[in-house]
Amino acid sequence: MTAVFRGVWVIAYRELLRFVQERSRIVSSFAMPLLFLVIFGAGFNRIIGAVTPGVDFIQFMYPGIIAMTVLMNSVMSGLSVVWDREFGFLKEVLVAPLSRGGIVLGKAAGAATVAVAQGFILLILSPIVGVSLNPLLVIKLVPMLIILSLSLSGLGILVASRMRSQQGFQLIVQLIIFPLIFLSGIFFPVNNVPVWLEVLSKVNPLTYGVDAIRQLFLAGEAAATTGDFVFGVTVFGHTMSIAEDILIVAVFGVIVMLLAIWSFSRQE
């Protein structure tokens, strides 16, 4: 067991050390989500107006943008695996007396810490967007973001476990990230779209992550005006609660993490 814990902590420690030293990454991981929020927000807010009573488009999109920031940072954690392989450091890690599972979990834990921190920094924008924050909401947000980011880091590491070049990884990740983002309900409610789009969106685990965060943020806003709760993805007629959303994300996370550990251990 010590080999697992030591693995988790030492690998996570290095991920954080590296992150602090790469200032460009800190900036770039905000750039795209912010761009979406500002441009889509400014462009569509007046046309679309209220998505549901009491919630305008930019408010609707804002929780999704937080999820998106977490997604980008988490999946990119795989890049450090590829990077390590390319520059040889992975060998130093692999010959150390650390368990393979611990190494994978450590990578994910390091990435998740970064991702959650970045997600939290976006909370600064909430007054501008017009979403009210309260301490309870912030406390509830922490475990949600942790579970979401651990799951998505697992996905990133799974993809990276066999990739040998950074370019190759970036390419594959683009192919994964964009469908995940566009089919996650960040930009539109997924309950009221053409069937093919609805099906694709509802098999996307990120959809549930976005939905959980959105319910947390906007339940109050929506309820204040309509008294009726309008968010929540419906699956087979059942409207998902926050807990159910998180459960789906967690199950997805456990599966990809186990696959990542398996894939990582099998290589020599």
Added chain:
Amino acid sequence: MADRTDIVEVEELSKNFGQLTAVDRVSFKVNGGEIFGFLGPNGAGKTTTINILCTLLRPTSGRALVNGYDVIKQRTQVRCSIGLVFQDPTLDEYLTAEQNLNFHAYAYGIPKDIRRKRMRELLELVELWDRRKNRVRTYSGGMKRRLEIARGLLHHPKVLFLDEPTLGLDPQTRRRIWDYILALRQQEELTIFLTTHYMDEAENCDRIAIIDYGRIVALDSPDKLKDNVGGDLVSLKAENTEAAIAELKESYHLEPVTENGMVTFNVPHGETFLPDFIRSFNSHLLSISVRRPTLDDVFIKLTGRAIREQEVGLRDQMRTMMKGHR
């Protein structure tokens, strides 16, 4: 110096990469405290063997023990017993030397007080203590290699594996790396297992296994290996070559070879042979020289070709394949 027990034991070890047999039923033992060298051309199976011994590769068949632990069943114990310096750098270049060493210390669970003391000791040994706060990115190739040697020793390993430790370094740096290696053997209870394709470096080993096409073709101390070539090479030039040859054959029972007026023959110990020989030799000598056979002569004798001249096609293919399996 460590006791003379077998610190590395390899029995009938093989590794195939698809159709290619990189290591072919290799058996050998390494004594505690010795410098043991694997000498052979690129692609001979040296790195593959090291990778198996350090648990990075699973052997296709056979058995290997390091420090008494099985490299397949007791990986963690093996990993704790060994230090490694690979051919290609394995440092995190964006971190400082100190951070790299700290990472290693944490990964091997070295207690804090020992870590501090040991880090200073080793960084001073490899003369990098003053540069410890610099990022590795700013280091030269030789400095990186020195840092890796220090890192490989941080957790007090029993065996230090050095895979081509001086590959790609300039002669001056190579010599310094060797100074450290030889100094280490004095200071630590350490066995050093290294691979090289430099003949002159192999001379520093206590024992050498010459490996070619995945097989060990000879294993002994450098001196004994060279003795097997037939002793030292003596070359002389005489006023009357014919008479000299006749005398060598009759009085000394030697088999001299003549080339461009130079007469060459083998004797077991050239240095002790020469004084008496010069005094009692009747033909008039113009010049005489004695040369120890080099490991190159040994390699040529064993394999029929020099270590550097090798067909590239198959070996390159093999090397690429092994990279793919790293």
